[in-house]
Amino acid sequence: MNVATASGYLESLLHGRLQLPASQLAWFNRLRADAVERVGAQRVPTTRNEEWRFTDISPLIKLPFQPVYAASNLQAAEVEHFYLDPAAPRLVFVDGVYAPQLSTQLLSPATDSNIMITNLSAAVSAHVMALEPHLGRHAEFHNNVFTALNTSFLHDGALIIVPRNVSVDMPVHLLFIATQKEAASYPRCLLIAESGSAVTVIEDHVALQEGVYATNVVAEIALADNARVNHIRVQRDSSQAFHIASCAVSLAQASCYRSTSITLGARISRYNLSVRLTGEGAECTVDGLTLIAERQLADTHTCIDHVKPYGISRQSHKCIVDGAAHAVFNGKIIVHPDAQHTDSTQSSRNLLLSGRAHIDTKPQLEIFADDVKCAHGATVGQLDSEEIFYLMSRGLSEMTARNLLTYAFGAEIIERIPIASLKHQLEQTVLERTQRN
């Protein structure tokens, strides 16, 4: 088969579905079938497509990797360095396949037996009523071929349902471990935060070793009235991997979504984050840090969609780009005619550490309401020479001053992560990657 063409690529990917277990549920099968159809109706985007202008994914279409279906026999000792400390409820997926032996509940039954933290396929038949309105309903796949692909392969994934007025006091760790070369995985996450509930979720993509593989992950997060979700996303895939991700978040009235997304890995990565403030007075904070080097390409596309009045959005995206790496940030803010009194800020700050590093940043404001506050700004540059001088005038060498400032630039985002062990790990990574001597 000629897979060098884009359509051949999609076709050969869909071949991998032959081993996909059929579901007992008609709506579930229908959802997948719709998605397959949408894959057929679309093409792999090229740089001629406005949404993909800066990101050439043609290297990916030469590699029609197939999914892994066999359960892994990975042992805890091999992966426990990825675990959070103190231990938290954890769902582990190895090459996209649920690994019960590595997962743990840890919630005390006393706190709330109704909190659901489980793999999707185990829960889907018993909770049709809860799932059907959400699964595949937030992450739009009609015009996104990668989301359509993920949905075509929909089978298992992470499921979290936090009941009404329940606060989960421990963070929930969703750990996706890549172990096999030349494998594709299609992880799926669904988080339903019922009204007045609160939860912190860490979506963590890691690799056991360096290698070429492809991850295509989709997350859907639904916040009911007054719910609070803190979503920390860490992409630390192999620097040879491909990572395509979408996350669709829907916010009902007075709910609050915080996202901190850290991009460190992958040869080529793309993250689409769509946040819809569909209820009055909803609030979101969207922070991002991309730290890449060598020949990495990391593309973050966000869309914050103010549909109803009195919404607040705060976005801060930072990139530190070294070597010949290329970072892309496209931040769209839409304010619908109905969304009066929207208060929105966006900042994109970028640091180039080498002459060959490259950044494309594009704020995109589409404002259709008149009584709104929207502030945005973008900077691209090197370290500030006045800041360097100030530090040197206090005795620090130029190298130390530069290291301190570069680290600080990234640490500002990392500091917002409320889990000490993860924060410390990431601080170490930033330190290692930004320090010269």
Place this chain on the structure above:
Amino acid sequence: MIYQNSKPLLEVRELRATVNGIEILKGIDLTVRSGEVHAIMGTNGSGKSTFAKVLAGHAAYVVTGGTVAFKGKNLFELAPEERARAGVFLAFQYPIEIPGVANNQFLRLTYNTVQAQRGKDELDPLEFDDFVREKMKLLEMSPDFLDRSVNAGFSGGEKKRNEILQMALLEPLLAILDETDSGLDIDALRIVANGVNQLATKDNATILVTHYQRLLNYIVPDYVHVMESGRIIKTGGKQLALDLETHGYDWVSIEQRAAAGV
């Protein structure tokens, strides 16, 4: 204070400097001996801050003539950080904000760097915390400033106090305070002045750049210099500051021109 037989700490001869190709310093002569307090006054734009930054080694200012010796050695052979480690300290007129760099981390790093240079013990974070809190008490600064980013969001007066805190930690031989009094309320002025006075010994020296005689009531200068158009045009004792307050800078300029026979 003027001490008999004290050694010259700073000797500036015929110093000229440009910024962006424009000559700002046009032949400065100044000798500061250990133990002394010098005040430099002068109109806006006369070159006081430029002089201070040239001494600290700011790269935007190009020295085009003259010499500066610090403890008898050519100052210009030292990089900015080497000057700081050798004991030159500049409290900036406009201290910049460094978001993301924690004040306590920064203070400890600079303190330990200078300690190491002097062959003294470095402090670990816990030891340093105790140490810096004591220093902050003297300056009546809240310990909350330790957890914030360097100067970020500090009020004008808070930034100035943070400068003096750094001075108190680094214990320089030559402290140049560029308008540290501007923007301080009366209480803060007294606190900062006390801090500076407590740090003064017979081995170090201070250059105060100021517009206000008021500061000189608290920190009594041994010499007062008037700078104009990149030169020191008059030098006197502390009385000169009072005369300037009464007569203004024109008075010195006119006197100066008369003396020169222009």
